[in-house]
Amino acid sequence: MTIRIINKSKNSLPAYETAHAAGMDLRADVKETVELKPMERKLIPTGLFIELPEGFEAQIRPRSGLAFKHGIGIVNSPGTIDADYRGEIKVLLINFSTEVFEINPGDRIAQMVIARHEKVNxxxxxILNDTTRGEGGFGHTAVK
Structure with a gap:
């Protein structure tokens, strides 16, 4: 699949880092280091604008390494970029740690997965059809 993209940043285009990767890294398009204090959230620009085909979305997801090593997440995870959106892709990062986190120009801050979706009627x-699970919700299968 080919997707039209405008890159107003100095960063390379998003790319798959391994042969079987589902997501492409997004990089910060900031002019100088941005500090993200504990429990603070900031909207970080990427400099990217995309034109998705109808029936597709771009999901913006946290990077597992940033989450594990630094407590950095995305507030509205996964964020959705709709096919009719033409604005800049920005990432709403949050610092769940107790330490200040620095975002430098070009840092990999999130990943983007392109996914097909369906429209429903x-x-x-x-009444709904019965299943084995039924109304079993949060924690209904226990821990063990």
């Missing part, structure tokens, strides 16, 4: 009914 609702069929309003009075």
């Amino acid at each position: 609702w069929e309003e009914v009075e």
